[in-house]
Amino acid sequence: MHEFPITQQIIKLAEKHATELCASRIKSIKLVVGDYCGFVGDSIQMYFDVISEGTLCEGATIEIEHVKPKMKCTGCGSLFEREFLSFACPKCGADGEPTEIGKEFYIESIEIER
């Protein structure tokens, strides 16, 4: 359910861009999706196949680059992936703080045919 409106938005953005470039068809869409953005790639593809019918996106493939969330250590400054039930830095043990890494959710590029 959650991915439905977001998939509509992806199609809308890609179509708008492709139309401006006089494309006849969109072949593929590359998304960058952080694990914390809360969207499931398989669900996006599933909705996409249904909603894209009759649009420039029909038949396009969705390629997803996943990004693992990282915290930044408040002690030594290194970036790390957290363990379950802990925010401690694996190098020095100090707590990490949140960063924007892992929250990405954007269309990086599209492949179009003209």
Add this chain to the structure above:
Amino acid sequence: MHDVLKVNMMANIHDENDHIASHTNEDLTDRHIYVINVMGAPGVGKTTTLKNIIKNLKGLKPYVIEGDIESDIDTRDLRSLGIDTFQINTFGACHLDAPMIHNQVQNIKFDEKGVLFIENIGNLVCPAEFSIGEHCKMLISTVTEGSDKPYKYPLAFEKADAIILNKVDLLPYLDFDEEFYMKGVRALNKEVPVFKVSGKTGEGFAEVAAWIQERAQEEKTAHHHHHGDENGHHHHHEHDTAHNHD
């Protein structure tokens, strides 16, 4: 023969939602309405918390938008107390988004300055990802959910501007590890105020209401100063890199 071309887009998929949210935010700020996005898992006492805060709120008229997947039980409950309440049913969707709130707000007559509480869908995951035009995200957490919640649902705790820890009257009967809970909260969100309350006894809500009144006042003053500032980006949650912990 077709000409295939790869084009960079770098288009943020949330842009349209965020654009509508900031529109709602500006509109309501102009009308002296302070907007609170109330988030929390099902059963944490979101509606009970609202009722208790509203009871303690001075000089500001409360307005409520109730977001539910189905039913209007909470809306009828709040209306019976004389609170201006409006219902949104999402019929399956797990969070409210900016267009839903934007449409609903058009139907509300804000006849006095006040606070608009928007009770989001009971869910600790998705609501944190969508701005709906709020000045403040208020997370309701409880001692009955367990002290590991900041570690399991970090985004909700990171994004919160205020955290309510509800049901503290039950602490004697539970193994809630407050130190572990607060350590998780502080790692994610250094300065967020945490209010311990009990919907059962009513303790702690006067402090929450006073905090809201102060924030609403600051928002109004800040807005007044910013008028005409075309760079008036609304509230962005930045974390400074200072090393001081509580």
